[in-house]
Amino acid sequence: MALLTLGLNHKTAPLDIRERITFGPDIIVAALRSLSERPGVDEATILSTCNRTEIYCALNQGGRQEICQWLSDFHGVEPETVSPYLYDHENRESVRHLLRVASGLDSMVLGEPQILGQVKSAFQTACDATTTGKLLGRLFQHTFSVAKQVRTDTAIGHSPVSVAFAAVSLARQIFSDLTNQTALLIGAGETIELAARHLHQHGIGRIIVANRTLERAHTLANQFDGYAIALTEIPSHLAEADIVISSTASPLPVLGKGTVESALKKRKHQPMFMVDIAVPRDIESEVGNLNDAYLYTVDDLQEVIDENLRSRLEAAEQAQEIIDFHTEEFMGWLRSLDAVGMIQDYRRQAECMRDEALDRAMKQLTNGKSPEEALQFLAHTITNKLLHTPSTQIRQAGFDGHIELLEAANTLFQIKDGDSSK
Incomplete structure (x- = not known):
């Protein structure tokens, strides 16, 4: 049996391609079951985040071409459209890649901690969909253990660097003093919670949290002395916001050009700083063409992120040594599976x-x-x-x-x- 990883990420694919190949929570289970029904696919897990979509498979036949065809078919795109942006890893390199991903070494923000939780969630979803087995089960449990060791034994996560942190850092560059500013946070997931935490630590004047589930918005807003609104109330409050940070799982934009244009008129064209962390995008790209609206996407944050990476480079080298050791450890276990059958036959x-x-x-x-x-x-x-x-x-x-x-x-x-x- 062979291990295969097929995917694309922020390094290999532009945002418009990544948007077309995401697996939202509403389709992930159906996707897993569809994939596991393909000939040759014994086990499957799909990791889909803002910056990457990756498929992990245990195969008894077939390979890259078959999985690429399934990916294209499922999303209704031509294979030629997505194939140039895909990378694939087999066996040892597949193991090594997953360990790097879960440890934050392959993230846009080196060492960011959120990815481990996302990997765990992806694996749990696959378990619930009954598309995992002995091989992926052992691989992902091994991965969680190694990622924990990397966090414990290196300084990879000591600096508060993340996409959310980068967004807040950029806001502080534009508004040197945040005490008189109002931030509208759209969504209530982990990234938005981190953004709220960073804003609060830097003395933001007011925080408004907008979310589809109002109860969840209230829970988050109460932590930071903010107040909550429903997504439908955004047009009524958008003009109050100097800073807008959005990260939802919506398949369609939650903020359109017209809504932002109306808010800017109410603000008498005071500048509005907007960061769209979501993939697919929450804010229509045309908003970036408006005067006084400064729209940034996850790709635009790269420069800010780069400034915060230097202290983590040495830790990343140490982490890679740990990963290389545990990659070989897992491959030893994988090779031992062949010996088990031989031992049983001989016995x-x-x-x-x-x-x-x-x-x-x-x-x-x-x-x-x-x-x-x-x-x-x-x-x-x-x-x-x-x-x-x-x-x-x-x-x-x-x-x-x-x-x-x-x-x-x-x-x-x-x-x-x-x-x-x-």
């Missing part, structure tokens, strides 16, 4: 020999042979049967000059040099 063969010899020894006892004679027959027969094939093969290897096979036999049987009578 069954030996047990058949034993049962046959024992049956003949019991018949000798029934026919009047002494126990000593029967035991000697049993021991002699089992020894000869167990040693016959290995002895024949070792003798032939010597005759043919297969030194490597003789060395392997010596290692396998742990043969001692010297006189056995000593």
Whole structure:
């Protein structure tokens, strides 16, 4: 069985391509079941975030082309449209890639902690959809353990760097003092919670939280002395916002050009700083063409993010050493699966020999042979049967000059040099 990872991320694909290949919470289970029904796919997990979409499969046949075709078919796009942006990893590199992803080494923000929770959530969704098994189960549990070790043993996560942090850092560059500013946060997920936390720590004047579920918005807003509104109330409050940060799972934009244009008129064209972290986008791209609206997407945050990475580079090198070690550890376990089947077959063969010899020894006892004679027959027969094939093969290897096979036999049987009578 082979491991395959197929995906695209912020490094390989522009935002408009990533938007077309996402798996929202409303379709992820159907996607997993559709994928697992493809010939050759034994197990499957899909990781879909703002910055990446990745498919992890255990395959008994097929490979990149078949999974790429499924991905294109599921999203209704031509394979030629998405294929140039895809990367794929097999077996060892697939394991190594997942360990890097979960540890934050492959993120836009090096070492960001949110990705581990997203990987765990993706795996739990696949478990609930019954599309995982022994191989992916072991791989993901191994991954969680390694990611935890990376966090514990390195400084990869010591600096408060994330997409949310980058957004707030950019806001502070535009508004040097946040105490008189109002922030409208759209969504109530982990990224928005982090943004609210960073804004609160930097003394933001007011926080408004808008969410589809008003109760969730209230829960988040109360943590930071803010107040909550429903998504439908945004047009009535948008003019109050100096800073807008949006990150929802909506498949369609929640803020259109007309709504923003109306808000800017009410503000008498005071500048509005807007960050759209969502994929697909929450804010129509045309908003960026409006005067006094400064719209940034996740891709635009890269410069801000780069400034906060320097302290993590050394930690990333240490983390990579941990990952390389545990990649080989997992591959050792994977290789051992082949040995397990061989051991079971050899044991069954030996047990058949034993049962046959024992049956003949019991018949000798029934026919009047002494126990000593029967035991000697049993021991002699089992020894000869167990040693016959290995002895024949070792003798032939010597005759043919297969030194490597003789060395392997010596290692396998742990043969001692010297006189056995000593």
